[in-house]
Amino acid sequence: MRRHLFTLMSLTCSLALAATVYKWVDEKGVVHYSDQPHPNAQVVSVPAAQTYKAGEMPVAPGGPAVPPTPAQPPPYQGCAIAQPTDDQTFTNADSLSVIVRTDPALRPGDQIFLMLDGQPLNGGVATGSQFTLTPLDRGTHTLQAVVRDSAGALMCQTPGVTYNVHQPSILSPANPLRH
DSSP states (O other): OHHHHHHHHHHHHHHHTTOOEEEEEOTTSOEEEESSOOTTOEEEOOOOOOOOOOOOOOOOTTSOOOOOOOOOOOOOSEEEEEESOTTEEEESOSOEEEEEEEESOOOTTOEEEEEETTEESGGGOOOOSEEEEOSOOSEEEEEEEEEEOTTOOEEEEOOOEEEEEEOOOTTOTTOGGGO
């Protein structure tokens, strides 16, 4: 097998160089090819190799065409929680509307996630720029928002906003329902 492969490679090289090719069969019945004459060898007629020459590529006016690279969107200049405001107090409230603003506007594919007291809201699912928080727990809480791109990379993070929720207690002596 190796001998046949070598023979074919030799033949191919000979063809590429457009030399005269000789063929003969030895006493063991093996066919040989060579560019050197050999006793009992026959000249093999080999047609010229087919070639192709590429023509000039037309060039668009103004130089070669360069594929446009996708423009990287500008980074966010800032993001903030617009509602509630820092240190705002809510009394007897059942729900709280949260509004997040970004500059520039939220880009397609980017998402807003809210965290309340350091824990993700909405089960860790994106909330969007407006979210209603219900029910409200009594006490002081910190709200924060983060903007992430489609790959999950952090694009912008708001400072924490602290708000207070006051709810009447049934145990309070001033509660009219207690009397």
